[in-house]
Amino acid sequence: MQAIKQTSPYVRKQVSTKRMMIDVLIALLPVVIFSIYRFGWDAIVRLLVSLILMIGFEALIIGMTHKVKKTDKTFKEKLKSRYSGYTINNITAPAVSAVIYAMLMPSKLPVYAVAIGAIFAIVVVKMMFGGLGGNIFNVAAAGRRFVSLALTGMFAGVYVGVDMIAGATPLTALKSGMGFPSVLNSYPILDLFTGNIPGTMGEISAIAILIGLIYLLIRRTVDYRIVLSTALTFIALITIIGLKLYPTQWFEFLLYNIFSGGLLFGLTFMVTDPVTAPLTRPGRWIYGLLIGSLIVLIRTFGAYAEGVAAGLLFANMFVPLIDYPKWSSNIIKPRFVISYVVILVLMGLVVYFGVGGAV
């Protein structure tokens, strides 16, 4: 009998990073199926392009960054030692990013634009920061922001609805021209909920996303604190705006804002990305507060109709600050609860007086 040297603990829980990634892929399934149903080959091509590019470039860069041993002589041996650290997570993790990224794209965006964004996301945002677990910014959100900033023109008028007529998304309609109560005529709440609207491939069907969210919450693959905190902040601030601008229709305004745009998709698959989130309970509440307020601020006062990706990337920059060892703590203290409420109230006052002047 051979005895092995180990240190305690000797038993491990039956969980794995691979399983968490696969959970997210499973949760993405309803969204992917819906987008293929809606957009057909357009969706399939863009999904495949981003999947192949992200997984391929991650593999390529891992091969480039790992050293060969001095004893390796043949090409085969060199290849083997270059890919010694290549595991299943080098496939599942970029696959998750790729599917999320593809779902953030409008269906008529040229394939080369999708490809540029995918390569930027995986090479610059992920691998340059050290691969899985090392990236500071959310990979899919950064890729999406890169494409929409570099190729702004392409995002105007390429959103396609169910009857294949290009049109404005519900949020751009709200922002430019139509104004609130009249947009309800073009985009009823029920259509927003089922996905019968123009928009990017993944974010239009609220019901498909909610199925995924419920699955992830039941599996505990995502932290409910971030989801809850972001949603709470968003709902509170939008309700304040709604009550001030449209006192009789504030509830419709709230529903319209929740179901249009990328909020639900971002809430389920992007803000919950653990790699770019803070580590502690209070930290994650603050992170959600930050994202929720930023989305509302960008949507209401900013130049863009859509704010989830930008708000998330902005909040990502604050994560090292939130996690700074001097003040980060996993205990929820009364001091934290009070400051959370105070900041929420302050944000409420800001939007309350802000929108009054804007309209």
Place this chain on the structure above:
Amino acid sequence: MIAKTKYIPDGKKELKKLPILHYLDANYLYYPVTSARCPEGETCVRGGQFVKIGEVIGTRKGAFFEQPMHATVSGEVVGHEKRIDQSGKVVDCLIVKNDKKYNLHSSIKDRTDAEIEALTKDDFVTIVKDAGLVGLGGSAFPSYIKLISKDPINVVIANGVECEPYLIADYSLMMNQPHEVIEGLIYAMKASGAPKGIIAIKKKYTEIAERLNFSLKQFTQYDIKVALVGNYYPQGWELEMIKNAIGINIPQGELLSKYGVLNFNVSTLQSIYNAVKKRLPVLERLFTISGNGVSNSSFRARIGTQVPDLIELAGGYKDIEIPKVLILGGPMMGTNVTRDDIVMTHTSTSLIVLNEELEVEEPCIHCAACVYSCPVSIQPTQIMNAYKTRDKETLKMLGVNKCIECGLCSFVCPSKIHLTEYMRLGKRFANK
């Protein structure tokens, strides 16, 4: 997955069903001359000398205390050999050949109730000290030092939680000898002057609660209660147990006696009972062999028995071709040994043999399952990063010294990172 983990599959149900085999007549018994707490020791017997049960055969010397060694059989002293003790170290052992007559030493006589009634606090301390009693929960801390505390004690707690998986020693003790535990608790209360006693057990052990409550009916003149505490891990950690049993929050690093609390493991209390009532040192204890790499069995064996004998009696190792991990104590905090010539000591509770499973370490994905599960609210993954950059200041800022090495962070990690090892390294580095 990203959630606080409290429950560990404990495998105790199967172990409780095992019959307890009595193996009390080993041919040779081994007594370690030194131990983890006592780096020095000497024997006071010579080769060829005959000893009797309970006779002092040597002394182990610690930093601030001495601890006598007792023979647990009668027979001839035949020499010295190296063996592995509970702490996993190779130690020098005194060997006694069992003559199977089991003659008691002349000092071993039962005390009458009147004699016990007359004992003062100092007498109790002397008895406990002379019997060489140590904390049998695993700490091996000398028990008499707890008893000589000057602070007024309000409550003595018997810790019967035993939250580690695969351990059933305390469970079967409370099941089979509840009287001895209760009387030991009464002696500890008398010795410390505490008016109250508490026996803390897991909530799910209703059968033990019933048994203890039934036995307590004979001792109604004492204020002893059974407290049901949580089923989770690490409920057996004394601060966590005290918090749930009597509602006192004691900060880490403070002495329990400052808060009027005294805490003993139930096996320690049983040994106090034996020392006071029968003038006996610890002679035998329950030893469990478990895990998927060996035939499982429970034994009642004398202190000094060689574990290989017990393994053979149980049925030997399974799947010899698979490398094994040998663990003394529980699978979360136990000691790893690489040889199986182990000697049973006071503090041995079990040997766990696991088939080796290869775990590949993946990068940390910041899921924070370790941060959520940590019972002392520190941040294992940040400590790991600080240790990797050898940042002493940040390590201290993150409170690495609070870590109790319970093993939960490594247990929950989905990337299979050995965080507990980083905690140990971090502690050592920060305190250097």
